[in-house]
Amino acid sequence: MKPSKSLNYPAKRYLKSKDLLAVYKTLRKSFGHQKWWPARTPFEMMVGAILTQNTAWINVEKAIENLRSANALSFAAIRRISERRLAALIRPAGYFNIKANRLKHLAAFLQKEFQGNFKAMFRMNGKKLRERLLQVKGIGPETADSILLYGAKKYFFVIDAYTKRIFTRHRLIRGKHSYDVWQKLFNNALPRKLDLFNDFHAQIVAVGKHFCRSTPQCESCPLKIYL
Ligand code: SF4
Missing domain, CATH: 1.10.340.30 (Hypothetical protein; domain 2)
Known part of the structure; x- marks a missing residue:
């Protein structure tokens, strides 16, 4: 995606709320609400x-x-x-x-x-x-x-391999960082809305599963517009 200007500097490794929300909006439009976690209890x-x-x-x-x-x-x-x-x-x-x-x-x-x-x-x-x-x-x-x-419905954004792959490929986060650093970046940037935390992670899994594989399928991916 086209990152905010401040994100173009390698030394910066923070995420902007507006960038994340733009990604979420695009994914949500493509995949619909994912209704996670798929469990009965x-x-x-x-x-x-x-x-x-x-x-x-x-x-x-x-x-x-x-x-x-x-x-x-x-x-x-x-x-x-x-x-x-x-x-x-x-x-x-x-x-x-x-x-x-x-x-x-x-x-x-x-x-x-x-x-x-x-x-x-x-x-x-x-x-x-x-x-x-x-x-x-x-x-x-x-x-x-x-x-x-x-x-527990608490504000802890889940970071997985897809999250790291997608946001690194889009150069929104640069360099190698620990799990806790990644999580802090998301937790700090996102508005504290439980449904957003919940569904955003699910959307990331969806795009990772269908498009952002080890060989990325960018041509058909909804996030192509941000490359
Ligand atoms: S597959 Fe999609 S998410 Fe992955 S790099 Fe390409 S456009 Fe981005």
Whole structure:
């Protein structure tokens, strides 16, 4: 996209609200509201956040369906089920042994800290909850922020590989930065509207999935006008 003048200087690495909102408006017009997170319960949302690590959502859907069919898509069921059986059910999501272990750790954390009371968990101060989530084995910043944004409905913009790829290709952010720097840039630039935080990330995933792949399909991409 044509960045704001100030963004042309390599030393600057902040985003302008108007640039981001222009991108969002274009994507929203192309893809429509994405209605994320695609989950029926807060726990299902958290399970999805772990299952989607390093895999496409279509594979997560298959794993979620397996869990649902086996009546294993609840906090109580994940606590009860053996790790081996859990791994077999989530096999389509890839890294199934690792992810089964992570789901078990998440469930143990929810039990130990909140006795399975998600409402109490989501009522916690966002920064404190983020710190606690990051201590759970297998939960990194992207997974923690997905849970905070889509589960707890708190203002933590989710940064993923698509976000970095798209905004780097459009030279809106230059150089290599940590996850936290990326998130701060988005959090600072965006108006604090939960639906915007929510849907913008979903739109980025849509454009990343359909157009901004390792070989970009710029010719047919809605963001081509900003190159
Ligand atoms: S595919 Fe091209 S136009 Fe679309 S977001 Fe990626 S770099 Fe931009």
